[in-house]
Amino acid sequence: MEGYIYILLAGxxxxxxxxxxxxxxxxxxxxxxxxxxxxFTSLLAIISVWYLTKNLRELVHATRRFQQGDLEYRIKDAERSDLASVTTTFNEMADTILEDMNKLQSIESLRRELIANISHDLRTPLAVIQGYIETLQMKGNKLTKEQRDNYLNTIENGSKRLAKLITQLFEYSKLEANQIEPKREPFLISELANDIYSNNLILAKNKNIHLDLNMDENLPLVFADISLVERAIQNLMDNALKFTPSKGIVTISVLKKDENVEINIKDSGYGIKTENQTLIFERYRQTKSGKKNEGAGLGLAIVRKIVELHNSSIRVHSIPNDGATFTFTLPIHGLNRTIQIT
Ligand SMILES: Nc1ncnc2c1ncn2[C@@H]1O[C@H](COP(=O)(O)OP(=O)(O)OP(=O)(O)O)[C@@H](O)[C@H]1O
Ligand SMILES: [Mg+2]
Known part of the structure; x- marks a missing residue:
């Protein structure tokens, strides 16, 4: 026996x-x-969803704030968001809605103001007309021919004033509400100036005022709305003739100035105090100095609107008791320039 071998068998x-x-x-x-x-994956999913929907939630929040009436609310850093195109569009949309609402509100308040002013302004000449008609009816045959003519004259003047007032109010309210789009076309300003000069000659003569026309030679065509420009010049002429005493001088001058044609209406009348020179272009503004005035104070407000529609501005230069000069320019036709439509 040299040894043993153990085999362990697992049980x-x-x-x-x-x-x-x-x-x-x-x-x-x-x-x-x-x-x-x-x-781990759930946490990752939650964080990813939270991160990915952050901008979406901000968008939903902004929409809700806007819906609840916070019209000034805007998404911050909209351009840097992952949904930049949607968030910037939201901000732009909110701006447009707010702008339109403000416009509507101002038109609405203007409309109310105009209605209040119209009813007030129309009442006076209407009361005068009614009063005279009643007197004519009551006194009838007892009146002399001269008295009758006098009454009829007053009625005629009153109705003319009424018609003028209605036209002016209508025109002004349309201009103020931007409902008038100028129909620009090339026309000869020299011809228009000539027409206005001839139309006003008789009135000037009746008032003993010398009317002058001074034009540069070969005036170019201007590019503007002819009927609006005529209206503006006529309003300035009405004022010049109204606020210039007998023996005075009123001059229409049309001059070429660089790329424009300059129109001046100069008178030698009562003039306008410096502190009133900007105010007179606002509607219903009339100065107390000078002569008694039956107008409504709308003429210059209309002129300013018309001139502004032509991307120009109206200026006045005046020294009290030494006359006034109203100036505006119109663009020459054919010169390459951009017209900004506001
Ligand atoms: N050429 C002028 N000389 C002196 N004052 C002027 C002249 N033009 C205008 N004004 C002053 O400016 C005011 C406003 O002028 P505007 O043309 O707007 O109204 P109005 O002439 O009084 O009335 P309307 O033109 O509506 O008939 C006038 O009432 C007047 O006081
Ligand atoms: Mg006037």
Whole structure:
């Protein structure tokens, strides 16, 4: 006998126990890992969804604030957001809505103001007309021909004033509400100036005012709305003739200035105090100095609107008791320039 060989045979019980132990260990490990993976991916998913929907939530929040009436609310840094095209569009849309609402509100308040002013302004001449008509009816044949003519004259003047007022109010309200789009076309300003000069000659003569027309030679065509320009010049002429006493001079001058034609209406009348020179262009503004005035204070407001529609501005130069000069320019036709439409 030189030695022994031991062969250890695992018993069935041992094998079963070992398998059980090993199996449960693997299972535990697997379950743990699975749980950790699930936890991690869920967290990752939550963070990603939170991050990805951040801008969307801001958009929803902004929409809700806007709907609740906070019209000034805007998405911050809209251009840097992941949904930049949507967020910037939202901000732009909000701006447009607010702008339109403000416009509508100002038109509405203007409309109310105009209705209030119209009813007030129309009442006075209407009361005068009614009063004289009633007197004519009551006194009838007892009136002399001269008295009758006098009353009828007053009624005629009153109705003319009324018609003028209605036209002016209508025109001004349309200009103010931007309902008038100038129909620009090339025309000869020299011809228009000549027409206005001839139309005003008789009135000037009746008032004993010398009317002058002074034009540069070969004036170019201007590019503007002829009827609006005529209206503006006529309003300035009405004022010049109204606020210039007998023996005065009113001059229409049309001069070429660089790329424009300059139109001046100069008078030798009562003039306008410096502090009133900007105010007179506002509607219903009339100065107390000078002569008694039956106008409504709309003429210059209309002129300003018309001139502004032509991308120009109206200026006045005046020394009290030494006359006034109103100046505006119109663009020459054919010169290459951009016209800004506001
Ligand atoms: N050429 C002028 N000389 C002196 N004052 C002027 C002259 N033009 C205008 N004004 C002053 O500016 C005011 C406003 O002028 P505007 O033409 O708007 O109104 P109005 O002439 O009084 O009335 P309307 O033109 O509506 O008939 C006038 O009432 C007047 O006080
Ligand atoms: Mg006037």
């Amino acid at each position: 069935k019980e041992f094998l079963n126990t070992r398998e059980l132990l090993f199996g449960s260990y693997i299972m535990k490990m697997g379950l743990g890992n699975l749980f950790l993976t699930l936890l």
